Amino acid sequence: MPVSSAVRIENVVKRFGSVQAVKGISLEIPERSLCGFLGPNGAGKSTTIRMIMSIIAPDSGRVEVMGATALAMKDRIGYLPEERGVYRKMKVGEFVGYMARLKGVHPAGLSRRIDDWLERLALPGVAKRRCEELSKGQQQKIQLLASIIHAPDLLILDEPFSGLDPINGRLVTELIRAEQARGATIIFSTHQMHTAEALCDKVVLINKGEKVLDATMRELRAKHDDRGLVCEPRESPRAFADAAVARGLAVRARPHENGTVDLDLADGTDAGDAMEAALALAPMRSVALRRMNLDDVFVELVGAADGTTAKGARIDA
């Protein structure tokens, strides 16, 4: 059964003066998926998100949100902008209530609902406090709450983890998972590759206004897993690395200071056979399949575009 798209954008272009912020991006985000927007600072992630939200209009191209425009679907979308803001003098409960009412939530039972949510966000009893009395992290959670209080079908979060401590970061991660489980489609942008790796079904990598990667995690793993081994020889890692390349076991071998050696396997090499060959080559503490690392993918794709050899840059890091 074909999965329908929550967001579909086609060949979208946006310029600001002489700067082309988005250069013809097309993508589709299936319903109920959890999609990560990755990319370096100034890549065009927020601009793309703002166009999806119809906050700014593209110069050309088409944006479709749940089969219509975001303007028509405003009440079914939750949005956490990159730049956080609350009404400083407003009480927390009032602020969240105001946003909920604007999104069409019925006032009956609303304050109860807000209290429950505040409890869930580890902010019990702050409803009567003014927003300005809360810490920055707390304000951020309040704003996140304001974007999900109306149980949106599409949730767009621009850098939801920035500025959060690990405990709150985990809390937000769980919240995002719960929203997906409820049935929402989620798009979030982040710099934190490990979070994206842990959460996403799909990642879109944007660099310099262009989409450089658009794949599901399954596709990424299929492509990048099994393409390398991480070996920990009992003796000299450098000698093992040289031997592995000399015997044709790997096309590249990189010894690390912690005593492990990364082996890049030649295309078509069976990972199982390679592991056996590595064990036969030298006494080993451990041999493992190298798992896909989004950080590496990011550095490789973005670095390639910047003209630096990403892998080389990483070896001695």
Next chain:
Amino acid sequence: MPDRPQQSYLGKIWLVAWREFRHTALTKGFIFGAVAMPVVMFAVIAVLPNLLSKQQPPLRGAIAVVDPTGTVVPRAKAILERRPTVAELAGELASNPPETTAERVDAMSQLSSASDQVVEVEWRLETAPDAVASIKSSLAKGELIAGASIDPGALDPAKTAEGVEIFIPSSLSPKHIGQISRALRKAVEQERIARSGVDPGLLTRLADTPEPKTTRISPKGAEAKENTELRFAVPAAFMFLLWICVFTSANYLLTTTIEEKSNKVMEVLLAAASPMQLLAGKILGYSMVSLVILVMYGGLGVAGLSAAAMMDLVDPMHLVYLVIFFAMAYFMVASMMAAVGSAVSDLREAQSLVAPVTFVLIVPLMLWMVIIENPNGLFATIVSFVPPITPFVMILRLTATTEQIPAWQTVLSIAWGFACAVGMLWVASRIFRVGVLMQGKPPTPRELLRWALVR
């Protein structure tokens, strides 16, 4: 997808409007500033002069006068001590109550200037012509509160009244100087009249200039009693009321819009409502704030006039015009403030954009006298049709006089004014739409124009 209730287009506008109203008008700051403050000020203005007039410092001490004829001192003494007290004036008013507005105003000013001041002055009569030196030394030692020398020549009705000198110590208050000086001048005048043999009563009657009763006859033949002071006061009050109501709330609109931008709350709002809904909600919300101020201040004015039985000064039609021109003025000024507020990032940047607007709007404040003087004059007629000041000038003209403004001008100014207000709202919405998302350097007026005109 689950079936979910959606907020209607107008529902969102109303939510925004109510939030703005609630967080502006229902705050302690507003209630104190816009509601309690005028009440307190009114009370202070009404009560303070009375309190002050009753607390005049007593006039105590000795006054030495070189009066060779000995005729001036007794007269001066009598004049200084015989001043009507509040109680006397009140008694007089009770037996002979004022009938016209002008008489009432007159009685009130008399009452406020009357006092129960204590006067305990010992007059010392010096007859030696050379006593001036000793008076001066006594003054220097602080033994006297004043001294004077009257040249007998000043009392001669055949000559001019010259040769009266007054000496005072440096510590005497201006009020007391005035009282003593007046008593001596009056005493010399009385003595001169007495010496001339003319009946003082006749002289008073002769010097009495007529106080003409002015009646204004309208082109239709209707008569109205003319009251010059109030003829100026009433239109000015209407115009200032309009000005204060509109500017107070438009200023709130400006500052809250800037605050939403600098707080970054704007983007959150834009994810929930369109720029048009936000703008409409804000303008509606602050129109309610403005109305509260209008009702507050206007109501206070009407209550004050009713209390003083002076409601005849205000034609009910004036109140209708007030509401019409209030709406016009509010939408004009609010749209400008919303546009500026959306375009800038802080209040300081707003100042430079608002300055030209404020400059134009100050015109009616500076020229209200000219407009009231000649409400059908060329200047008044022309400025009635200059958009942002149309409502302020028209309310001045319409309330200025019983003289009729040509009906076509009233109708045209209302039609033209509202057309301009709609145009300004449209331009504001175009600027607002672009401005709310702009950060950084404030736009130039030219850029604002471009925002208004681009797709």
